[in-house]
Amino acid sequence: MKTQPSTPNRPHLAVTLGDPAGIGPEVILKALADPAIAQNCQITLVGSRKLLQGCYQQLKSQTAIADPEAFPILDIDLNQEAIALGTGNAASGGASFAYMQEAIARTLAGDYQAIVTGPIAKTCWKAAGHPYPGQTELLAESAQIKRFGMLFVAKSPHSHWTLRTLLATTHIPLRQVPDALTPELLTWKLDLLIECLRQDFGIETPRIAISGLNPHSGENGQLGTEEKDWLIPWIKQQQNIHPQAIIDGPIPPDTLWVKPGQAWFGTATNAHDAYLALYHDQGLIPVKLMAFDKAVNTTIGLPFIRTSPDHGTAFDIAGQGIADCASMKSALWLAAELGSQRMIGGESKTLQSK
Ligand SMILES: NC(=O)c1ccc[n+]([C@@H]2O[C@H](COP(=O)([O-])OP(=O)(O)OC[C@H]3O[C@@H](n4cnc5c(N)ncnc54)[C@H](O)[C@@H]3O)[C@@H](O)[C@H]2O)c1
Numbered sequence: 001m002k003t004q005p006s007t008p009n010r011p012h013l014a015v016t017l018g019d020p021a022g023i024g025p026e027v028i029l030k031a032l033a034d035p036a037i038a039q040n041c042q043i044t045l046v047g048s049r050k051l052l053q054g055c056y057q058q059l060k061s062q063t064a065i066a067d068p069e070a071f072p073i074l075d076i077d078l079n080q081e082a083i084a085l086g087t088g089n090a091a092s093g094g095a096s097f098a099y100m101q102e103a104i105a106r107t108l109a110g111d112y113q114a115i116v117t118g119p120i121a122k123t124c125w126k127a128a129g130h131p132y133p134g135q136t137e138l139l140a141e142s143a144q145i146k147r148f149g150m151l152f153v154a155k156s157p158h159s160h161w162t163l164r165t166l167l168a169t170t171h172i173p174l175r176q177v178p179d180a181l182t183p184e185l186l187t188w189k190l191d192l193l194i195e196c197l198r199q200d201f202g203i204e205t206p207r208i209a210i211s212g213l214n215p216h217s218g219e220n221g222q223l224g225t226e227e228k229d230w231l232i233p234w235i236k237q238q239q240n241i242h243p244q245a246i247i248d249g250p251i252p253p254d255t256l257w258v259k260p261g262q263a264w265f266g267t268a269t270n271a272h273d274a275y276l277a278l279y280h281d282q283g284l285i286p287v288k289l290m291a292f293d294k295a296v297n298t299t300i301g302l303p304f305i306r307t308s309p310d311h312g313t314a315f316d317i318a319g320q321g322i323a324d325c326a327s328m329k330s331a332l333w334l335a336a337e338l339g340s341q342r343m344i345g346g347e348s349k350t351l352q353s354k
């Protein structure tokens, strides 16, 4: 398939279908039923044409859904017979991995400015012989990037305030978290976050809140010593290193989320521009509680833009036509917005009809 060149300020997005047994194809076609998205970017679908057509035929009578033939399709048809909606397996994992590989290779070759990924199941990748912790790590490895981050971005429909949460550690067992957290790790995660807030979100003097690890941030060593031993001195050091940023913390991990919760519902105006959570569920429980239907998983530090919905494959509802496409829509919007900003050299550009 020949790819079209990107037109000025209208970035070209490669949209991978995710696990073909999950809700990825459904939420992508539902999101693309909104014509405003394609006004602001070019879309190429990466995955099985047959699967997309099947999804469209099955759901077109019951819901607003885009005809996949309205978009270029990079057709990758792999062992279709072994794939059953709602049951992820090695075949579905192998297919979603192949979609990603193709999208990444073409993006690195310059065909696309961004990759928007449908959800995959890590167990299915493992069953197919690809034991990556997630798509994030495959993207970073393929781009030969060692320093990258998982940032969740969600715009409140109530107040229009934006919640940004970076996870310092991601897909590791909880038991390993305290050992994985080091001043070195947090230093480059914070550097990456500050750079991203400036470059992609136009926030020159970002206010960042950093979570503690232990209950009440250790209560002066009584409930855990990481804060006293190194986190508090490290934060003081970072405040000196980054005079153009305001860095607060460690804030006790429970109360950290009170202000963003209020800002989300419009009852506080002084929440931080970004939050650095120390582990996966410390950051993602509040994000998904507030914004499961809005949040976008963004990989920062890559040479291209990557966004994804915050939800997973939802095998339990695949094929029923009831999957909510709002998070996928937000992922497409954010990729288009960040892509067009980078194309015009970092100047902010508001998208049409958002
Ligand atoms: N972007 C990604 O690739 C991504 C993100 C999160 C989880 N995952 C993976 O997905 C798999 C399943 O994870 P899980 O069960 O923890 O989370 P999940 O998000 O797939 O499902 C959690 C619950 O939310 C519901 N749900 C999810 N998305 C929905 C939508 N758009 N509309 C309506 N209901 C929705 C599901 O039906 C389920 O009840 C795992 O393998 C996980 O690693 C992938």
Ligand SMILES: N[C@H](C(=O)O)[C@H](O)COP(=O)(O)O
Residues within 6 Å of the ligand: 120, 133, 134, 135, 136, 137, 284, 297, 308, 309, 310, 311
């Ligand atoms: N931790 C993410 C979430 O819960 O939404 C998700 O699993 C990310 O996975 P990828 O690395 O595949 O984007």
